[in-house]
Amino acid sequence: DGGITQSPKYLFRKEGQNVTLSCEQNLNHDAMYWYRQDPGQGLRLIYYSQIVNDFQKGDIAEGYSVSREKKESFPLTVTSAQKNPTAFYLCASRIPTGEDTEAFFGQGTRLTVV
């Protein structure tokens, strides 16, 4: 059963801690994306990766880091430098070749700072 799996579904972080959100896909997609969703603001792009060992900053990359060591995995680390990390985080993937392909999304991780 192909798809994108994000874990955990809910995550709590203390101030000053780094946390890592997991995103795994078995769709054999080359491109993967991380978005942040805040109430009333839609989706904002954090980082994206077109291929293994390569990634680019999106519109709001400050305070976040990513790695892309495997095609299937694109973990996002929310560092202590991110001053307002409480949000809903969404991971997506798509086939980048052929620009008409849609993105497939995971079910999201809700991060809360306590």
Place this chain on the structure above:
Amino acid sequence: AQSVAQPEDQVNVAEGNPLTVKCTYSVSGNPYLFWYVQYPNRGLQFLLKYITGDNLVKGSYGFEAEFNKSQTSFHLKKPSALVSDSALYFCAVRDISFYSSASKIIFGSGTRLSIRP
């Protein structure tokens, strides 16, 4: 850079009536446009896309969208709304970086659709 705008934060429709969720776009080159739906605390689900060809695109759950090049619009429509259509709807556009082969999808701010029984 490419962008999309959804001018309405909320749309309210009675069940059985037609619905329209508006989207306008700004792109250089050919537009690649998408509609997604999001239910509470879930990821986004793809509804439909316009790449080229017929201006009326049909998608999932009875939804369709009309591409209008002169008005730079891509409005989502459904002839008869259901209560179960109540959700958050996003319009999106493909954006290509001129500095690499990377492409990304840019989303609008979303429109909350509420269908009353």
